[in-house]
Amino acid sequence: MAQVINRQRGPVSGTATRARKKQPFLLDLYSTSVGKKYVMALTGLMGVGFVLVHMVGNLKMYLGREDYNHYAEFLRELLVPIFPRTVLLWILRGGLIAAVLGHLHAAVTLTRMNRQARPVKYQSARDYQVASFASRSMRWTGTIVLLFIVWHLLDLTAGTANGGNFVRGDAYNNVAHSLNRPVVAAAYILANLALGVHLFHGVWSLFQSLGWSHPRFNKWRRHLAGGLASVIVLGNISFPVLVLCKVVEVHS
Numbered sequence: 517m518a519q520v521i522n523r524q525r526g527p528v529s530g531t532a533t534r535a536r537k538k539q540p541f542l543l544d545l546y547s548t549s550v551g552k553k554y555v556m557a558l559t560g561l562m563g564v565g566f567v568l569v570h571m572v573g574n575l576k577m578y579l580g581r582e583d584y585n586h587y588a589e590f591l592r593e594l595l596v597p598i599f600p601r602t603v604l605l606w607i608l609r610g611g612l613i614a615a616v617l618g619h620l621h622a623a624v625t626l627t628r629m630n631r632q633a634r635p636v637k638y639q640s641a642r643d644y645q646v647a648s649f650a651s652r653s654m655r656w657t658g659t660i661v662l663l664f665i666v667w668h669l670l671d672l673t674a675g676t677a678n679g680g681n682f683v684r685g686d687a688y689n690n691v692a693h694s695l696n697r698p699v700v701a702a703a704y705i706l707a708n709l710a711l712g713v714h715l716f717h718g719v720w721s722l723f724q725s726l727g728w729s730h731p732r733f734n735k736w737r738r739h740l741a742g743g744l745a746s747v748i749v750l751g752n753i754s755f756p757v758l759v760l761c762k763v764v765e766v767h768s
């Protein structure tokens with residue numbers, strides 16, 4: 517029987533049939549996976565900068581109530597009198613909130629894009645395990661860090677989760693009372709371990725996303741990612757541990 521050959525081939529992929537909408541360059545870039553990876557890398561860098569500075573600032577706890585509260589007040593008085601009190605702090609908070617939302621949006625839409633691009637699972641079980649461990653752990657640790665931030669703000673900024681000890685303007689009192697509760701201290705430690713894993717993978721892969729990857733630098737990338745994550749996590753974990761060990765006095 518003569519074989520019927522269909523010579524009228526359709527387009528190779530669905531994307532070829534869709535006319536691309538004309539939009540501003542940055543939105544156009546963001547609609548691609550490369551653009552989303554840039555956004556993840558840049559907003560991730562903002563987050564790393566914040567957690568590093570936040571941890572170093574919190575070390576003031578070891579100098580006592582006066583120094584710690586002075587530092588918290590200094591943040592509210594940034595660039596006064598050029599700006600009224602707390603205005604620069606609110607601008608920085610706005611930047612941080614935008615970075616968190618951007619990071620989340622890029623993560624969710626990038627995952628969706630990757631799923632659409634690879635509806636068929638990896639053929640080799642080993643490749644699948646390696647690829648999915650990194651991405652799955654980022655999803656889980658990212659979710660834990662996000663939930664931690666919400667609760668942390670209720671605990672130390674709004675004061676509603678501080679166990680009735682919250683005193684506005686006395687950050688030392690609030691931290692010391694909060695971390696003096698063993699269950700809360702344990703939650704802080706676990707959340708910071710999740711943050712550490714997230715930071716390690718994140719810092720390691722942001723070089724790749726920004727195109728700064730070369731076999732010669734990979735050892736340094738690993739050291740930098742491990743070093744940054746360790747410094748931040750050890751610093752943060754020292755606070756609940758030393759409050760529980762009474763090194764940081766609740767009633768000083």
Ligand code: HEM
Nearest residue numbers: 567570574588609665668672673687691704711752755756
């Ligand atoms: C044990 C470790 C930590 C301690 C002792 C701590 C302490 C504090 C305190 C006392 C405040 C309120 C400051 C004020 O009254 O102005 C605060 C705010 C905040 N913390 Fe933490 N923090 C820790 C870890 C973290 C981590 C790991 C993150 C993020 C992943 C984080 C994110 C924030 C944010 C976003 C705010 C709000 C900043 C603002 O309102 O200006 N903190 N933290």
